[in-house]
Amino acid sequence: MERLDKILANLGYGTRKELKKIVRNGIVEVNGVVAKDSGMQVDPEKDKIVINGEEIYYREFIYLMMNKPDGVISATYDNRDETVIDLLEVEHQVFEPFPVGRLDKDTVGLLLLTNDGELNHRLIAPKWKVDKVYFAKIDKEVTESDIKAFEKGITLDDGYVCKEAKLEIQSASEEGSDVLVTIQEGKFHQVKRMFEAVGKKVVYLKRIEFGTLKLDEELEEGEYRELTEEEIAILKSF
Secondary structure, eight states: OEEHHHHHHHTTSOOHHHHHHHHHTTOEEETTEEOOOTTOEEOTTTSOEEETTEEOOOOSOOEEEEEEOTTOBSSSOOSSSOBGGGGSOHHHHTTOOEESSOOOTTOEEEEEEESOHHHHHHHHOGGGOOOEEEEEEESSOOOHHHHHHHHHOOBOTTSOBOOOOEEEEEEEETTEEEEEEEESOOOTTHHHHHHHHTTOOEEEEEEEEETTEEOOTTOOTTOEEEOOHHHHHHHHTO
16 A cells, blocks of 8 residues: 555656645546545555546556666756766656666767666676676787686776676787676776776677677667566566
């Protein structure tokens, strides 16, 4: 059971103060009866809630896939920089979603946002071993010895030893390389620091896969969409 005003606020119908007024005006019905108290307890799964003649469909959680653009930070709020939440429509912001893990400011690609705390924990906790796949452009030639070093576990500049990572070379020359990197952790600047540890620099980084969920190629940078039921089920299977 939840408060009526909380449900309506989550759906973007106004603040609790505004909803008090709306309910007083007699335009909200619960199971065919005009609601008199905005704080009344209702069951959003079973009770029929109508506002201004329109039946509403409540959901507690929201699941979004964004193609994060360069220059935007993976946070819910920041004093200086634009955040991924700023890119959302108000109808999605009202659910108060947060990024699942984070992408660096200059990293682009697949970012999941949700207000489902339990799912968030499962997806970012190392023990669940969720793969995260990145496409990267590197300033130098990536070699077989780098592949072996990633497999063995790279030691970062602070002494942390990374778990085994998969490095696949798509193209490589002295001018630079295109690679795919698969990791199951999310340490600060991890992919960049892993390459720095082998004397190379990441010049472009894009996450293309999270779990078995691939970035929707139809999403331009800065665009997002809700996940389908099938995609949500995939994430919940981890």
